[in-house]
Amino acid sequence: MDCRVVVEAAIPVYDVGSADEAVRIAISKTGDMLNPDLNYVEISMGTRACPHCEEEIDPAFVAADEALVSLELEMTVFNVEDEEHASRIARKEIGQRMQKVPLDIVEVDVIEDDSEEIDDSQADTDESTESTTESDASDEDILPEFQDLIGEK
Known part of the structure; x- marks a missing residue:
């Protein structure tokens, strides 16, 4: 401090x-x-x-x-x-x-230490990014061009 x-x-x-x-x-x-x-x-x-x-x-x-x-x-x-x-x-x-x-x-x-505030906001951003990448994408969300690549139709 x-x-x-x-x-x-x-x-x-x-x-x-x-x-x-x-x-x-x-x-x-x-x-x-x-x-x-x-x-x-x-x-x-x-x-x-x-x-x-x-x-x-x-x-x-x-x-x-x-x-x-x-x-x-x-x-x-x-x-x-x-x-x-x-x-x-x-x-x-x-x-x-x-x-x-x-x-x-x-x-x-x-x-007040600005670096701590930046670290806290960065942690919040990282958590929100993780939650979006962890969610499973349904087949409907995948574009038809990419369904051929992954072998699903």
């Missing part, structure tokens, strides 16, 4: 003037930490909501020229036993390269 795992990371950024600048610096900083070993991890802005009104707010909290930025790191984990196993692997792989950065699993989605 393969899974897509989304991990939220809280990235500290220093000497920034705005939330946009903090997000850009945090993405760059995270990319430097992950590359080249984990260049397959997708980095995007995280989403945050106000705890009172549930309205979406900026992914960066800026105070005194320092910021804490919420980023989402997405990776695909292959050949895992279950979703918990996938989340442990993703957290370990990302956590090894991002030391002292808090990580939280946001989402784990199982990726």
Whole structure:
């Protein structure tokens, strides 16, 4: 089974003037930490909501020229036993390269394997083909030209 795992990371950024600048610096900083070993991890802005009104707010909290930025790191984990196993692997792989950065699993989605679906549909096709070849053809179904060949009239 393969899974897509989304991990939220809280990235500290220093000497920034705005939330946009903090997000850009945090993405760059995270990319430097992950590359080249984990260049397959997708980095995007995280989403945050106000705890009172549930309205979406900026992914960066800026105070005194320092910021804490919420980023989402997405990776695909292959050949895992279950979703918990996938989340442990993703957290370990990302956590090894991002030391002292808090990580939280946001989402784990199982990726459907297309080859299994193709195999199932192929098996259904094979079964229907076998059932048509196994049925006995009556003498009436045989064309007259071929009845001479098989010796039946």
